[in-house]
Amino acid sequence: MTETSTPEFALETSDEETILHVSGDWTVRTVQAVDADLRALSHTGRVVLDVSELGQLDTAGAFVLDRTARQLSDDEPEIRGQHSVADNLISQVHAVTDVEEPKRKRSGGLIDMLERTGRGVHHVLQEGVATLAFLGETMVTTTRLLLTPWKLRWTSIVAVMEEAGLDAMPIVAFLSFFVGLVVAFIGATTLRDLGSQVFTVELVGYAMFRELGVLLTGIVLAGRTNSSFTAQIGTMKMRQELDAMQTLGLKPMEVLVTPRIIAMVVVTPVLAFVGTLSGVLGGIIVSWLTLDINPTLFLDRLQNTVPIEQFWIGMSKAPVFGFVVALIACRQGLNVGGSVQSLGSKTTTSVVQAIFSIIVIDALFAIFYMEMGL
Template sequence: MPKEWITREGETLALRGEWTLEHYPMLKQELGKAAGDSAPEVTLEGFERLDTAGAALLIDLVGVERARNVDEWADALPEAQRALIKRIAEAMDVSLEIDTGSSNRLTLMLASIGENVEGLWRQQHQLLGFVGLVLATLLPVMINPKRWRVTATVAHIQQSGLNAVPIVMLLTFMVGAVVAFLGATVLESFGATVYTINLVAFSFLREFGVLLAAILLAGRTASAFTAQLGAMKSSEEIDALKALGLDPIELLVLPRIMAMLVSLPLLAFIGMFSGLLGGAVVSAVSLDIPFSQFMNTVQNSIPLHHFLVGLSKAPVFAFVIAVIGCLEGFKVAGSAQSVGAHTTSSVVQSIFMVILIDAMAALFFMEMGW
């Protein structure tokens, strides 16, 4: 680099020429020799070329604060070069101190609670928005049979419904047996063990049959929906569908929702029957109540509306579980860690919403006298 590009005139350095990355090592060496120990005054007579490397050297020489005010003392420079110097100075003017925040535990706890509440509000807001989007897409599809995705819906019915029958039957059978054991133990002291039949029938027809089936599908199917859609989101398959002019809601979400609306009521019915069967087996073995007496008592003493009340909750649970599972799948950011986090979130949200809706429905039906 020619030395006349840096000219010392007393305590002042006049800078000119090409200040680019190509000459960076030579510029840095010559500046070290010319500047000395003290920060000199600098005049800029015009650079032939100036890039970010040269601007950074200039800022190291004059300081960040003066570089940010370059318009005041170097108005002879072209506007583009002055803008570059100011931009680099602003980028270099970053504090390296880390704010550790307040050490007050009460403040930290309240802040954490506030963040969680705000996150819950955003989550529910997104869920309501997604429900509206699904319903807006569902209505035009329902009135146009040509747009029904029958093959995809049947495939999801097999995956979410038919394949879940064994686990639903086994679980509800065992819970029915446990309820019968508990009822017999409590009612035996009152000499009313025969009412164990009523206890098992009421609990499974109104609550346990549909609730256990919904919780199982929330853990089994909602997670599967999230993982499937999350994997598609990560591999940009959903973006490809949009590029082809296809609606991901219609193509991916609606078949899953329709499959759940078909599967969960059937699984709830199977769960009710299996729970009653478990109670009947325990009653026959432990209480010497024949199976025929058990079924006659259920038929004659349990009104039909208890069965209808329990079954009426199944479509609501199915819709909520499917919507949450699909929404969390669309929220996946693209990494394997994000897929796992949203899969866990979908299971937790689904189970929470199922239990919350069931509790609200129980209070409503009790007030209505149903």
């Protein structure tokens, strides 16, 4: 790196002209030092720029000189003195920057905030309508394909099942196992005060069978599978692969959405089943270690006190969760625009909507089954 010296300037005013003497190096790395002082100069009249002492100059330096000259005078500056590039650079810069500043719309404050609120509300409504429309479209396509099963893309269905189902199994099992442990611990400690620790079995059984096994599976899928679906489809959209598909006569709905929906509907109950079992296993271990309820006794009591309906209630929600996760993921994926930023924001939206929907739907199920008296 060559050494640079600080830029300096001096103003010499006489009756008919103002001479701006500049010296030192005026480059992108140095001009900041004199920028503020130059801005403070006021309008004078005819200006001469003396560059005989000037060191290095680049476009940044030329820009600052040109701007200062403009600020000092309305006329074209006269450049005096010899310099290898100054004349050329300054005139180049002068030529390109000699344009009207575009007027920018300035707004803010209350109106701006109201406008954003309005847009936000409108956006939420639109999202709701669009999701319902997409739901309808998906249902039509999927039903049509199910009626003509030879047209289904079995390879991609199985591939999605492996990626979203089998590969998610360890994490679902682990999480449910630990939640099972926690539920059993809570039961063991609180029920001990009442002297009825043995009810821990019922607590774990009801909680895992009816709610937690399937809810945890749904949430893991919403975080893991949902984001990956959105990113996959979104990237394809971004790189115009979807447009290419359409021109080749392939329908993205049939090729991308339906296989994912079907695979998720089939595979989520399996995951939920595994999750429920691992949760119960967690309960068994805690009961055995802290309450001296051995596994045989635990399972025996579980069979006698927790009706099998509880298990079916839980499992009945699994396909719905799988469907919702896949639906939201595909919709947001297809919504991705042309930029990387939109891919990121749609993936976030997708995960948030999926987790939100899963919890809301679970609550609706709870109310429904309660009214049914189950």
